[in-house]
Amino acid sequence: MKLSKTSEYAIRILSYMAKDSDKLYSAKLLVEKLNVSDKYLRKLMTLLSKAGFIKSMQGRYGGYKFAKDIKNIYISNIIDAIEGSEKYLGCILGLDDCSDENPCSMHEVWVTTRAKLISTFEKTSLYKISQTEIIKF
Amino acid sequence: MKLSKTSEYAIRILSYMAKDSDKLYSAKLLVEKLNVSDKYLRKLMTLLSKAGFIKSMQGRYGGYKFAKDIKNIYISNIIDAIEGSEKYLGCILGLDDCSDENPCSMHEVWVTTRAKLISTFEKTSLYKISQTEIIKF
DNA sequence: CTCAAATACCACTTCGGTGTAGTATTTGCA
């Protein structure tokens, strides 16, 4: 019942970048500020570029910046790009054919909790995050 | 954002046993009914015995039955025994020192969602599950 | 034009969750 490490990193990185959403950030700076392994962060940045959240500038004085408005990037988009939405949309017991008509043992209690989970991910944008007080990145 | 496979199995098994909570269940029967690998289920049953949820009867005509009242077994207890409570109690971004005073970027939105998650696990007992209509185990 | 400093790419290692195999042990009944 946790996000993958990669999703955790991605959200932390993008939240940090959202503080000043027009700035160009180097991998080196992000590594220092977020305390993530250099190699892992660089690999992840490439993935986030390919997913369309950010764009990379190569060469001297290169780095990364947002490729689109942070008001249009939601936590759900980030998680989906990295580990897939089925990780939190599906049946809590992993049953493919579980539904209201064909409920598993947890279905009844899980429905509302899952709705809350989905809503949290789908309604929280990086812009919203950038407006909250954040002490720990 | 999922339970481990082992937790999924454990909840499914115990939910099935809760239907008739005084009965003795053989591993063979459970494997047939729940469509779980024989070896994996047996190993898990031993773990659930050691965790105190069920007790095992060895020898011919052996099997498993509940070791305590299913009104006192909560989903949170099962998850805790198998993968540990920190898997859903902690910071969504995996930060050890995240708190109200030292919030991460998701803290504000996550607090209420996590509370809902915790409440779902801590307030759902096997007894409650046994009272709901279940079609798919 | 060359070099410094940045990102991109490919391959490999490590680790833990999942799953399998084989053997040992227990116990009731014919």
Add this chain to the structure above:
DNA sequence: TGCAAATACTACACCGAAGTGGTATTTGAG
């Protein structure tokens, strides 16, 4: 009392996520 049928235990295989290493490529400044 021996056997059938059940659980217990130990070790290993597999696989994907996490993490590391080395090299190639890009590009602005002097």
